[in-house]
Amino acid sequence: MKPLAATLPFPETLPEPRQSLRVAGLFAGIGGIEEGFRQAGHHSQLLCEIEPGAKRVLEDRFPDVSIVEDVRDLPSLGDVDLVAAGFPCQDLSQAGRTAGITGDRSGLVGEVFRLVSDPATTPKWLLLENVPFMLQLERGQAMRFLTDSLSDMGFRWAYRVVDSRAFGVPQRRRRVVLLASRTEDPRTILFPDEAGPVIEERERNGRACGFYWTEGVRGLGWAVDAVPTLKGGSTIGIPSPPAIWMTDGRIVTPDIRDAERMQGFETDWTVAAQPEQPHRLGARWKLVGNAVTVPMAKWLGQALAEPREVPELTETEIVAGMRWPDAAWGENGQAWKVDRSSFPVQWERPALETFLDHDPKPLSLRATAGFLKRADQGRLRFVDGFIDALHAHHKKMSAL
Numbered sequence: 001m002k003p004l005a006a007t008l009p010f011p012e013t014l015p016e017p018r019q020s021l022r023v024a025g026l027f028a029g030i031g032g033i034e035e036g037f038r039q040a041g042h043h044s045q046l047l048c049e050i051e052p053g054a055k056r057v058l059e060d061r062f063p064d065v066s067i068v069e070d071v072r073d074l075p076s077l078g079d080v081d082l083v084a085a086g087f088p089c090q091d092l093s094q095a096g097r098t099a100g101i102t103g104d105r106s107g108l109v110g111e112v113f114r115l116v117s118d119p120a121t122t123p124k125w126l127l128l129e130n131v132p133f134m135l136q137l138e139r140g141q142a143m144r145f146l147t148d149s150l151s152d153m154g155f156r157w158a159y160r161v162v163d164s165r166a167f168g169v170p171q172r173r174r175r176v177v178l179l180a181s182r183t184e185d186p187r188t189i190l191f192p193d194e195a196g197p198v199i200e201e202r203e204r205n206g207r208a209c210g211f212y213w214t215e216g217v218r219g220l221g222w223a224v225d226a227v228p229t230l231k232g233g234s235t236i237g238i239p240s241p242p243a244i245w246m247t248d249g250r251i252v253t254p255d256i257r258d259a260e261r262m263q264g265f266e267t268d269w270t271v272a273a274q275p276e277q278p279h280r281l282g283a284r285w286k287l288v289g290n291a292v293t294v295p296m297a298k299w300l301g302q303a304l305a306e307p308r309e310v311p312e313l314t315e316t317e318i319v320a321g322m323r324w325p326d327a328a329w330g331e332n333g334q335a336w337k338v339d340r341s342s343f344p345v346q347w348e349r350p351a352l353e354t355f356l357d358h359d360p361k362p363l364s365l366r367a368t369a370g371f372l373k374r375a376d377q378g379r380l381r382f383v384d385g386f387i388d389a390l391h392a393h394h395k396k397m398s399a400l
């Protein structure tokens with residue numbers, strides 16, 4: 001990352017928000033959106049989450065909020081101001097099956113549409129969150145379905161791809177944030193802030209670098225001074241931590257508690273997930289990997305508390321056959337691309353290595369050997385010294 005001349009400090013204390021919203025959190029997971037919104041002065045009125053471990057975390061962290069398990073059993077949302085729905089992305093994500101937005105699980109977005117069409121519920125805002133691959137899915141058809149459905153229901157919508165590194169955490173994580181309203185203008189929330197574009201760096205230059213040890217043939221997830229996206233699953237089928245090449249040459253994997261912090265949660269946020277088997281961390285990694293980064297939601301929550309003017313932006317109409325850009329808005333079946341980067345702000349971000357509070361574990365001998373084998377078979381190009389560092393690590397681990 002190229003540092004910007006002026007970085008904004010991470011706002012620890014917030015001014016009294018002008019508007020405090022009542023939130024219904026669907027597909028709430030471990031509450032990344034809801035916790036960020038809470039920090040921005042809003043409050044959850046209803047949570048919906050089907051997975052037992054995630055539900056236990058919500059019960060632990062939001063003890064006063066009622067939780068419904070299955071969105072399909074929810075008759076109505078009642079009187080709320082904002083409906084948040086990071087609907088399941090398995091069908092949408094590159095790693096998953098590309099069954100599309102009408103596939104079994106992403107078909108759940110249909111449940112969101114049912115709930116916001118209920119005349120008894122007139123939320124001011126609808127927030128959808130998902131992986132950027134949703135913009136390319138079915139050559140853009142999935143996104144067209146989504147935006148056309150919103151238009152048909154009378155919503156004006158806007159979306160922006162944002163990167164968690166903008167919000168003070170050392171994790172590269174790009175997510176689409178889509179906001180829609182029948183009465184408000186979502187451009188007043190998503191577009192006023194701009195701190196980018198930020199040029200992606202590749203060279204190590206004395207910093208720790210993150211990568212996926214589970215890959216190595218086609219992808220690497222290389223990130224300078226950050227970890228790549230924490231994931232709920234991996235190419236080897238289980239949720240697993242990324243690896244970090246430390247400045248002293250060690251190859252390590254971070255502790256789950258630091259992964260929680262890389263998502264902006266407090267340490268041990270997910271400890272309630274598996275009370276019977278606290279030493280088995282797979283479930284916690286999965287929940288953390290699926291979550292929304294808390295300070296990203298806090299930024300959004302702050303913007304929702306104090307909407308600003310629609311900024312003057314150059315717009316290009318998006319016509320059939322065009323790729324969906326990284327930021328756009330639309331209404332009445334029409335859509336326009338706008339020039340907004342994935343860094344709306346750049347809150348101060350600690351170096352990856354100093355961010356780690358807990359001793360990381362050395363990458364195991366087996367994992368290192370597997371990675372080196374894949375790297376040898378593939379055609380990826382690595383930065384100078386990286387493969388040598390892995391060989392040195394392998395030698396050290398073999399000697400133990």
Ligand SMILES: C[S@@+](CC[C@H](N)C(=O)[O-])C[C@H]1O[C@@H](n2cnc3c(N)ncnc32)[C@H](O)[C@@H]1O
Pocket residue numbers: 026027028029030031032033048049050051054069070071072086087088089108287290291292293
């Ligand atoms: C991408 S995750 C959302 C993560 C969440 N935003 C967070 O910060 O942790 C999607 C969630 O939808 C939940 N889910 C899937 N099907 C559901 C259903 N029918 N009813 C309620 N929740 C469901 C999954 O268990 C999963 O936790």
